[in-house]
Amino acid sequence: MKIFMFPGQGAQRIGMGAGLFEAFPDLVAQADRTLGYSIADLCLAGPIERLTRTNHTQPALYVVSALKFLQMETRPDIVLGHSVGEYAALFAAGAVDFVAGLKLVQRRGELMDRATGGGMAAIIGLDADQIAAVIRDNSLSDVFVANYNTPRQIVVSGAKDAIVAAEPLFRSAGASHYVVLQVGGAFHTPFMEQARRDFAAFVADIAFATPTLPIISNVTARPHDPARLRERMVEQITAPVRWCDSIRWLLAKGARFEDFTEIGPDGPPVVKPMVKRTETEAGPLDPAILAAEEAQAAAAAPPPVPVPASAPPAAVPGRFRIGSAAFCQSFGLRHAYVAGAMYQGISSVEMVVRLARAGMLGFFGAGGLSIAAVGQAIAAIQAELPDRAPFGVNYIAHVNHPALEEQLTDLLVQTGVRMVEASAFMDVTPALARYRAVGLVEENGRIRATNRIVAKLSRPEIAELFLSPAPERVVARLRDSGAITAQQAEWLGRVPMADAITVESDSGGHTDQGMPFTLIPAILRVRDAVAARFPDFEPIFVGAGGGIGTPEAAAAVLMLGADYLVTGSINQCTIEAGTSPVVKDLLEGAAVQDMAYAPSGEMFELGSKVQVLKKGLFFPARADKLVALYRQYESLDAIDPASRRQLEDRTFQRPLAAVWDQVKARLSPEEIERAERMPKHKMALVFRRYFKDCSRWALDGDTSHKVDFQIHCGPALGAFNQWVADTPLASWRNRHVDEIGLKLLAETARVLETSFARLEGQAR
Numbered sequence: 001m002k003i004f005m006f007p008g009q010g011a012q013r014i015g016m017g018a019g020l021f022e023a024f025p026d027l028v029a030q031a032d033r034t035l036g037y038s039i040a041d042l043c044l045a046g047p048i049e050r051l052t053r054t055n056h057t058q059p060a061l062y063v064v065s066a067l068k069f070l071q072m073e074t075r076p077d078i079v080l081g082h083s084v085g086e087y088a089a090l091f092a093a094g095a096v097d098f099v100a101g102l103k104l105v106q107r108r109g110e111l112m113d114r115a116t117g118g119g120m121a122a123i124i125g126l127d128a129d130q131i132a133a134v135i136r137d138n139s140l141s142d143v144f145v146a147n148y149n150t151p152r153q154i155v156v157s158g159a160k161d162a163i164v165a166a167e168p169l170f171r172s173a174g175a176s177h178y179v180v181l182q183v184g185g186a187f188h189t190p191f192m193e194q195a196r197r198d199f200a201a202f203v204a205d206i207a208f209a210t211p212t213l214p215i216i217s218n219v220t221a222r223p224h225d226p227a228r229l230r231e232r233m234v235e236q237i238t239a240p241v242r243w244c245d246s247i248r249w250l251l252a253k254g255a256r257f258e259d260f261t262e263i264g265p266d267g268p269p270v271v272k273p274m275v276k277r278t279e280t281e282a283g284p285l286d287p288a289i290l291a292a293e294e295a296q297a298a299a300a301a302p303p304p305v306p307v308p309a310s311a312p313p314a315a316v317p318g319r320f321r322i323g324s325a326a327f328c329q330s331f332g333l334r335h336a337y338v339a340g341a342m343y344q345g346i347s348s349v350e351m352v353v354r355l356a357r358a359g360m361l362g363f364f365g366a367g368g369l370s371i372a373a374v375g376q377a378i379a380a381i382q383a384e385l386p387d388r389a390p391f392g393v394n395y396i397a398h399v400n401h402p403a404l405e406e407q408l409t410d411l412l413v414q415t416g417v418r419m420v421e422a423s424a425f426m427d428v429t430p431a432l433a434r435y436r437a438v439g440l441v442e443e444n445g446r447i448r449a450t451n452r453i454v455a456k457l458s459r460p461e462i463a464e465l466f467l468s469p470a471p472e473r474v475v476a477r478l479r480d481s482g483a484i485t486a487q488q489a490e491w492l493g494r495v496p497m498a499d500a501i502t503v504e505s506d507s508g509g510h511t512d513q514g515m516p517f518t519l520i521p522a523i524l525r526v527r528d529a530v531a532a533r534f535p536d537f538e539p540i541f542v543g544a545g546g547g548i549g550t551p552e553a554a555a556a557v558l559m560l561g562a563d564y565l566v567t568g569s570i571n572q573c574t575i576e577a578g579t580s581p582v583v584k585d586l587l588e589g590a591a592v593q594d595m596a597y598a599p600s601g602e603m604f605e606l607g608s609k610v611q612v613l614k615k616g617l618f619f620p621a622r623a624d625k626l627v628a629l630y631r632q633y634e635s636l637d638a639i640d641p642a643s644r645r646q647l648e649d650r651t652f653q654r655p656l657a658a659v660w661d662q663v664k665a666r667l668s669p670e671e672i673e674r675a676e677r678m679p680k681h682k683m684a685l686v687f688r689r690y691f692k693d694c695s696r697w698a699l700d701g702d703t704s705h706k707v708d709f710q711i712h713c714g715p716a717l718g719a720f721n722q723w724v725a726d727t728p729l730a731s732w733r734n735r736h737v738d739e740i741g742l743k744l745l746a747e748t749a750r751v752l753e754t755s756f757a758r759l760e761g762q763a764r
Contacts (some may be wrong), residue, residue: 008083016265058109085330115185120161123613127174221245251284285737341394343367348578358738392419405431505546508714549716580701601691635679737746
């Protein structure tokens with residue numbers, strides 16, 4: 001077994017690379033163009049102050065290690081690298097080419113070099129458990145293990161002052177050495193979260209090839225899963241380097257000390273001595289652990305699929321593409337994956353941008369925001385994304401306030417937003433039809449829609465409305481008022497209102513509590529029945545949303561015929577979600593059973609329901625109580641004294657008269673007059689204030705009202721939490737909306753492949 005190891009920071013020295021740069025002039029020239037400076041001058045002449053800056057050290061080590069690898073006469077069976085050295089290992093295994101690897105390291109070094117206020121210290125003489133005990137027993141919340149180099153040589157990292165102050169604690173626990181390192185950042189700890197986040201956005205544009213040989217991951221201490229290379233290399237910035245465990249795993253697989261070769265700058269070896277100390281102090285992993293891992297991997301691997309010699313390729317289950325390729329092409333996406341809008345900017349600018357950069361579609365959560373706030377969000381998204389990058393804005397129906405729809409259409413047209421997610425519509429409104437009309441063009445006798453509508457709905461009869469042209473009465477009104485031209489009116493009669501239908505099953509927020517197994521087939525049949533009416537228009541796609549938080553759920557709706565996946569609740573518990581950390585902490589601990597149906601603040605008079613988080617919260621019970629009182633009494637004054645006292649002391653925490661004064665301050669004179677004339681309506685307005693307050697308190701993270709938080713959420717999040725338990729994604733602070741989307745897609749493909757193999761085996 002030949003194992004090549006690549007060292008990380010600390011291996012650099014003036015003069016490194018001598019003889020290599022002359023041997024590979026073309027690659028050196030590529031490196032110089034990429035970096036914008038002479039890599040040979042830096043490595044050979046320094047100065048040392050420049051060479052030891054992280055933004056220069058990391059590219060220098062990568063280039064020297066990569067060239068040294070190319071100079072080797074033999075090729076390895078396995079590769080691994082310590083921290084930044086892992087990128088040289090990626091190059092050696094063919095996962096990245098020379099320039100792509102250098103770009104990754106350059107950006108990584110730049111981001112890590114920006115870190116300030118951090119420190120690191122090498123500890124010798126204590127094992128991992130002893131160091132963990134010191135950290136735990138002394139509540140060292142700003143100190144973390146960064147590198148497990150050998151069983152008794154471990155590096156801690158964290159806030160600079162905390163690292164310096166911790167020396168007596170570790171020495172009193174038995175450490176023989178405690179050496180504070182000359183670094184400015186708390187590398188491989190949560191302090192590097194911003195660097196990790198920025199690096200994830202950058203790495204999305206770098207292509208990784210399938211490695212030609214195993215690469216041991218710093219994060220897992222096991223060979224990389226090729227499907228998760230990108231994810232692991234991003235995670236590596238904040239995760240500890242598990243070097244000792246990597247060596248012990250290799251020893252358990254039969255490696256000997258003589259099999260390890262260090263590939264890097266000439267001079268005293270850096271990582272090779274760690275192999276000897278690990279072999280001496282701990283030896284290989286317990287064979288029982290290795291056997292258990294191998295048994296688990298074998299059980300999880302799909303059985304081989306027999307391929308009939310005469311079967312055409314399309315008839316054989318293989319590497320599944322998730323969703324419709326035509327949908328991706330039509331909407332300009334790399335993945336048939338959509339994140340539905342969540343109101344009041346919970347589907348944030350950051351969320352939409354990350355999804356677009358990853359080739360996915362996100363809708364900004366415009367519901368409940370002012371037109372000015374929506375305009376600012378659109379400008380921010382457009383500033384971050386190149387032209388034609390896919391993104392959309394939520395377009396929520398306002399039955400009682402049509403002027404709000406008109407204002408939104410004006411804004412969307414003015415800003416050039418080309419896609420909306422239409423939700424809560426019971427009919428096609430003039431404002432939505434106008435948005436559709438002004439984006440219609442005719443090319444070679446065919447009508448094309450540049451203003452695209454994805455209709456989110458849960459009833460087949462509403463689907464039929466959106467799968468038909470705009471109603472003639474609506475079109476006539478728009479034409480006669482001059483809102484659209486006669487030509488646009490004629491075109492509206494030749495196209496459906498929607499380009500795609502998202503079938504919303506039981507979900508967070510407003511829900512009809514529908515089941516995907518009945519809704520999706522029914523709406524697919526409606527779609528297929530009307531398709532013949534528009535032979536010259538693009539295909540109309542049907543997606544599935546609601547309840548999708550695991551690969552099994554995603555695979556199920558795809559098998560029902562969904563063209564694309566739509567997630568919602570799981571995205572609310574991510575770094576990018578525009579809600580408070582307090583809410584995210586609550587959501588992170590939610591299970592499938594921790595949701596409840598509560599009255600809708602906007603439409604409780606009609607019996608409308610929303611699905612919300614109930615665990616640890618009083619909101620569902622208090623909302624139900626308000627609706628019960630509304631149905632029982634005809635006015636606020638009629639409420640019995642005990643109930644009124646409970647409302648004022650616990651629910652509103654102020655007199656009902658004071659609540660009315662706050663509500664009244666936002667109403668027009670006409671609305672105030674109506675409320676005073678209709679006591680029941682006045683009661684509804686006052687009660688509705690509680691619902692609005694509960695949403696605002698949650699979004700703001702107002703812990704003084706924590707038990708009253710209104711958090712729209714479906715059981716998909718509970719299922720997701722269970723799925724990712726005991727992984728880094730267990731914490732929302734490690735969840736990025738695009739990364740969990742990619743993970744869900746990859747694992748869904750595996751579920752489908754395994755399921756088809758099993759079914760085919762049963763059939764045989």
